[in-house]
Amino acid sequence: xxxxxxxxxxxxxxxxxxxxxxxxxxxxxxxxxxxxxxxxxxxxxxxxxxxxxxxxxxxxxxxxxxxxxxxxxxxxxxxxxxxxxxxxxxxxxxxxxxxxxxxxxxxxxxxxxxxxxxxxxxxxxxxxxxxxxxxxxxxxxxxxxxxxxxxxxxxxxxxxxxxxxxxxxxxxxxxxxxxxxxxxxxxxxxxxxxxxxxxxxxxxxxxxxxxxxxxxxxxxxxxxxxxxxxxxxxxxxxxxxxxxxxxxxxxxxxxxxxxxxxxxxxxxxxxxxxxxxxxxxxxxxxxxxxxxxxxxxxxxxxxxxxxxxxxxxxxxxxxxxxxxxxx
Numbered sequence: 001x002x003x004x005x006x007x008x009x010x011x012x013x014x015x016x017x018x019x020x021x022x023x024x025x026x027x028x029x030x031x032x033x034x035x036x037x038x039x040x041x042x043x044x045x046x047x048x049x050x051x052x053x054x055x056x057x058x059x060x061x062x063x064x065x066x067x068x069x070x071x072x073x074x075x076x077x078x079x080x081x082x083x084x085x086x087x088x089x090x091x092x093x094x095x096x097x098x099x100x101x102x103x104x105x106x107x108x109x110x111x112x113x114x115x116x117x118x119x120x121x122x123x124x125x126x127x128x129x130x131x132x133x134x135x136x137x138x139x140x141x142x143x144x145x146x147x148x149x150x151x152x153x154x155x156x157x158x159x160x161x162x163x164x165x166x167x168x169x170x171x172x173x174x175x176x177x178x179x180x181x182x183x184x185x186x187x188x189x190x191x192x193x194x195x196x197x198x199x200x201x202x203x204x205x206x207x208x209x210x211x212x213x214x215x216x217x218x219x220x221x222x223x224x225x226x227x228x229x230x231x232x233x234x235x236x237x238x239x240x241x242x243x244x245x246x247x248x249x250x251x252x253x254x255x256x257x258x259x260x261x262x263x264x265x266x267x268x269x270x271x272x273x274x275x276x277x278x279x280x281x282x283x284x285x286x287x288x289x290x291x292x293x294x295x296x297x298x299x300x301x302x303x304x305x306x307x308x309x310x311x312x313x314x315x316x317x318x319x320x321x322x323x324x325x326x327x
Contacts, residue, residue, distance in 0.1 A: 003073040007063025011100065014056030018104065021049040021111075035103065042110035050111040057104040058120055064097035067158060068128040071151045075135075078147035079200065083191025086143065090150045090187060091180035098157055098176060105161060106326055114164060121162030122253050128155025129260045137267030141200045142193070145271055146186050149226060152264055153179045153234075159257060160241040161326070163248050169323045171240030178233040178307060182225045185300040188293070189219035195289045197281065202271050207280035214288050216276060218297050223272040225304045227265040233307035 022032040025044050031037035063070035078086050101121075109117045132152035139145040153175070160172030192215045197205045209216030225232035238261065245254030280286075288294060311319075 003070070004063060007060050007070060009060070010056045010063070011060025014053045014058075014060055014104065017049055017053035017056065018107065021045045021053065038107050039110070042107045045107070045111035047112045050108045051116060054104060054108040054112070054117060054120070057108075058101060058124065061097045061100040061104075062124060062158075065094050065101065065158075066097075066128070066151045066154050067124045068131040068151060068155070071128065071131070074151060075144045075147040078150065079141055079143040083187055083194070086146070086190075087184040087187040090146070090183045094150060094154055095176045095180060098154060101158075102161060102326060118162045118164055121158045122250065125155040125157075125159030125162055126253060126256055126260075128152065128158065129257065129264075133260055133263050133267070136264050136271075139267075139271055140202055142202050142205070142271070142275060143187075143190055143200050145202070145268065146183065146190060146226075149186075149264075149268065150179075150183060152260075153183070153226075156238060156241060156257075156261075159253070160237075160244065163241060163244040163250055163253075164327060165244050165248050166323055166327060167240050167247060168244035169326045170319055171237050171244055173319050173322050173326075174307075174311075175234065175237035175241065178237050178304075179226075181300050181303040181307075182222060182232070182234055185218070185297055185304060186222045186226055188297045188300070189215055189222055192289050192293050192297075193219070193275070195293070197284065202274055205275040205281070206278035207276075207284075209276045211280035211284045211286050212288050213286070214294050215297070218294075218301055220272070220276050221301065222297075222304070223269060223276070225308075227268050228261055229265070231308045233304050236308055 018038070019032055022038055022045070024046070025041050026032045026037060059070060066074040078089055081089060105117050105121070129152050132148045132155070135148040136145060136152070139148065157172045157175050160168045160175060162168070192212065193205055193208055194200060196212060199205065209220060225234055228235050228238045242254060242257060245257060
């Protein structure tokens with residue numbers, strides 16, 4: 001509560017500064033808080049005011065989005081929350097906060113130039129991915145493992161927006177959707193495992209592919225998908241963002257991004273494989289918790305599979321409209 005309250009207060013300060021900059025141009029009218037009006041005159045905003053405003057916005061909404069180093073509330077909240085709430089936090093709350101950053105990014109970029117906002121997003125994005133690496137590799141709690149994975153993926157979204165261009169923004173928006181689907185799948189799977197084994201310790205779980213014949217394979221697929229393995233949806237969006245980084249000339253950042261996700265893949269899948277493979281713990285019967293707990297996982301699994309191969313035309317059109325607004 002303390003961290004997120006301070007964070008949203010910072011975001012409010014950034015909003016007030018943006019309003020102050022808008023009033024100097026639009027006057028004290030309702031248009032000074034209207035997105036369409038703000039975008040139309042954003043190039044006339046005072047760059048100094050907008051630079052300060054964007055820092056407050058990035059730190060404020062970045063706290064809610066779980067960007068490092070403001071991420072410290074996220075592993076605690078996600079790991080302790082009931083499974084459906086963990087899925088909502090990771091799949092909905094983080095995206096809403098990132099949406100706030102993106103809206104102010106479009107205004108600030110027109111005022112200050114792309115270099116200022118892009119560099120900030122790239123720095124915070126890489127920091128988030130890099131900080132997630134050791135916590136994922138050394139993690140002992142599988143719900144906290146998924147939480148630190150969310151820190152990583154919000155960093156990837158920030159990186160995509162920071163890289164810019166059609167590929168960067170397209171990849172970032174697609175990644176927000178892909179992460180929401182895949183991480184929710186993983187949290188639902190973790191919830192099934194928790195109901196069955198009554199522990200969140202990775203060492204307390206093994207052989208779920210044998211003891212939970214439906215949850216086990218779906219949890220395995222989710223683990224591969226969330227780490228960016230082909231042919232699943234997150235691979236497509238991560239590859240698009242990585243391509244954008246090299247195309248836009250951010251070579252060092254792109255190489256670091258690639259190294260970080262390789263290390264995360266190794267650490268994450270090592271921990272997940274300890275749970276999936278091996279011999280089930282003594283006293284664990286064979287069978288899933290219930291059929292109803294598998295329904296949500298099955299629905300999400302469809303998105304994880306299909307979007308790795310095919311983006312429906314209407315969905316593609318929606319993302320491209322977003323790209324036109326943001327870039």
